[in-house]
Amino acid sequence: MFKKVLVSNRGEIALRIIRALKEMNIKSVIVYSEADRDSIAVRLADDRVCVGPAPAPASYLNISQIISAAVLKKCDALHPGYGFLAENHHFAEICKSYNITFIGPTPTTIALAGKKAEVIELLKSKGVPVVPGSHAVCKDVKSAKKIAASIRYPVIIKASAGGGGKGMRIVEKEDELAKAFEIASSEAQGAFGNSDIYIEKYIENPRHIEIQIAADGGDVVYFPERDCSIQRHHQKIIEEAPSPKITPKLRKKLGETAIRIAKILNYTTVGTVEFLVSKNNFYFMEINARIQVEHPITELISDVDMAKIQITLAAGEKLPLRQGDIAILNNAIECRINSEDEDFIPSSGVVRKLFIPGGPGVRVDTAISQGDEISPFYDSLIAKVITWGASRSEAIVKMKRALDEFIIEGVDTNIPLHRRILENENFLKGCYSTSFLEEMNGKNQKNNK
Amino acid sequence: MKKKTWPNKNRKKKKEFIFGTDIDIEEFLSVLGSTDVTEFEFEKGDIHLIVKKSPVGEIIGDTVNVSPSAGKEISAAEVRKPMREISSPAVGIFHFIEGDVPLVNVGDSVKKGARLGWVDSLGIPQEIKSPVSGKIAQIIRRENDVVEWGETLFRIEENV
Structure with missing residues (x-):
């Protein structure tokens, strides 16, 4: 070690x-x-x-x-x-x-995982379901138009080296394509130093489901899925595990597919395979070669320590658990607390007063303390509030309580937004997709009128 | 770490007097600073003022003790010229000795741009040059010390 x-x-x-x-x-x-x-x-x-x-x-x-x-x-x-x-x-x-x-994984695997279009082509050739589209780098507007016509609108333009919604554009019809192509490609250049983009079919109202994997170079195991559909501008804000709408049958299918993908890519240590799920269909999106922000919900539902597993595997040791050891013991939810205002504009300043929630079933991962300056130089994520319980509704009740306890003065946060989501009828029923937030805000605007 | 400079620009605008007298502190200190006088004592009524200058290269203190009944002591560091802190340009191993010869010693006069030392960062030397002309007041780290980015390595008393 x-x-x-x-x-x-x-x-x-x-x-x-x-x-x-x-x-x-x-x-x-x-x-x-x-x-x-x-x-x-x-x-x-x-x-x-x-x-x-x-x-x-x-x-x-x-x-x-x-x-x-x-x-x-x-x-x-x-x-x-x-x-x-x-x-x-x-x-x-x-x-x-x-x-x-x-x-983390080997440099070769990281490099491959970063070339999203290449990975998709590779996995497609091995029979892994992927979203219809070009997947290869799309050089110009003319070929983009050709691809879009063959897979039919709406389509989505994505940055090959991308993530976090940057360099991403949804195009509803052909006359919007040229402009979107240009914007996505320059955004990709600015954010990742690489203007390569690709085009795929835009799956409407999908769920974003991801599978945590752990691999020791020989064996690969998967953990029960995380549902990360609640997003704003393609960035996750609430994650829960397990997903309220994934059946045990689909869970097993997703998990086994994730293991296959990990083996094809010679993946080692921990990582996440992301899928779009629409009804009972699922499509591979990308593999994240890192420990993720939302790893705690997996830790809480399966009683594992993902950070320790990652370190252990990197040291060359064997997986400390087998697939049969991994179960769903709890339901867990994570709310990402960002220092930002209602329009998602980052808010910086000095934390004048701070109280971190606690009590049974509440975990808060944060490094801020009273008197700290929330600097404009870095990401706006300042805390992760994670709650768990025997049922989904118990985890939600605990989350509402925890957010009510949270005191942070000096910077704006998205806690009010989280509260509204936790009161939303569709969220409570577990009926949501990646468009949840836009739909919720659209409805609110209508109600205000 | 805040850089300490004297005379303080803000204080130029507002005259301050030695308590109970009509002596302007700043004028008094600048006159004293330009002489060879190392110690100055003044007594009038219940005012007792002692000013001491330290030898170059040593810092005695940096506080002004204002206490009208017990007299007043102004430390030597306040009297001296502006002090510049030269910080490390990189994470690495600090050097100021080349062969067996130090590039600079405490008390040396250096010109702006003079080579003071270097930080070896993964085998690449990151040169440290004096941003001002002045006198080396302090070499804070030792030869071969591991240093981090931004930490103070030299103090230079700037020529005014």
């Missing part, structure tokens, strides 16, 4: 990793930017190295400084968390060349 791990991230995920390392009796060294000097994660790590000023390109994305810190502090492994350099195969490669184990 590792002796000392460099934590190459910030905020709640850095703290989550430090906690796992402490419980595993592994030393932690965190790298941080000047803006995070007084943060809880920096304080709780065993050692710390400032690698640059506040802007992420000069600190959390500054590969040479991070590697230099890992080498000088004699770390034998590095945990990238999520975001920043977590899915950068060059970074994983550089770690390897310095004899530092990158806690």
Whole structure:
């Protein structure tokens, strides 16, 4: 097992990793930017190295400084968390060349997982269901029009290197295509440094269902699905497990497909296979080569520690559990608390007063504390409130209580939005799709009139 | 870490007087600073003022003690010229000795742009050059120390 791990991230995920390392009796060294000097994660790590000023390109994305810190502090492994350099195969490669184990899949797998269009083509050729479309990089508007006509509108344009909704455009009819193509491709260039895009059939009102997998290079196991359909601008805000609408039969089918995909890609450590599910049909979307924001709901329904499993697997050990050991013991929900206003504009400022909810069935993953400055330099996710219970309704009741307890003054948050969702009739019935939020807001606007 | 500079620009606008006298503090200190006088004592009624200047390169303190009944002490650091902190450009190993010879010593006068040392970051030397002309007041880290980005390595007393 590792002796000392460099934590190459910030905020709640850095703290989550430090906690796992402490419980595993592994030393932690965190790298941080000047803006995070007084943060809880920096304080709780065993050692710390400032690698640059506040802007992420000069600190959390500054590969040479991070590697230099890992080498000088004699770390034998590095945990990238999520975001920043977590899915950068060059970074994983550089770690390897310095004899530092990158806690994640191999550089080759990361590189492949990042080429979404290529992965889709590969899996399609192996018989994995995928959304109809080009999947290969679409070079110009002319070929885009040809593909769109063959799969019929509506279509969706996506960035090959993308994620998080950037470089993504839904096109209803042909005369909108040229403009959408241009916008998506320049957005992709700006966000990922790669303007490649592809086109596929837009599946209306699907659910976003994802399967957590864990692999040791030989064996692969899957965990019960997470339903991440509640999104705003293609970014998840509420996740729950298990999905209220997936049958045991479909669950098994999705899980077995995820395992097949993992084996085709030679996937190791932990990862997530994302599917679009429409009625009883499912389509592979992408594979995320990292530990995900929403991993706690899986931990709570199946009583596992995903961060520890990931570290254990990266150290070359065998899977600590078999498929038969994995069960659904609870229902869990996660609300992502973002510092943003009602229009999803990030809100920054000093946290004047803070009370973190607790009590039975409530877990809060956060690294903020009273007096902290919520900086405009980083992601707006400031806390994850996770609740669990024997039933879905119990988890929801606990979530409502937890959000009522949550006090945060000094910045705007999306807690009011979460409250409205938790009161929504369709949400309570479990009847929702990825368009849930637009539909809810549309209805509200109508009601206001 | 905040950089400490003197004279403070904000204080230029507003005259401040030594308690109970009509002596302008700033004028008084700048006159004193330009002389070779190392110690100055003044007594009038219940005002007792002691000002001491330290040898260059040492920092004695940085507070002004205002206490009218017990007299007043202004520390030497306040009297001296502006101090510039030179921070590490990278995470790496700090060097200021080349071969066996230090590039700079405490007390050395350096010109703006002079080479003070370097930080070896993954085998790539990141040069540290003086941003000002002045005198090396302090070399904070030792040769071969592991340093992080932004930490102070040198203090230079800037020529005004």
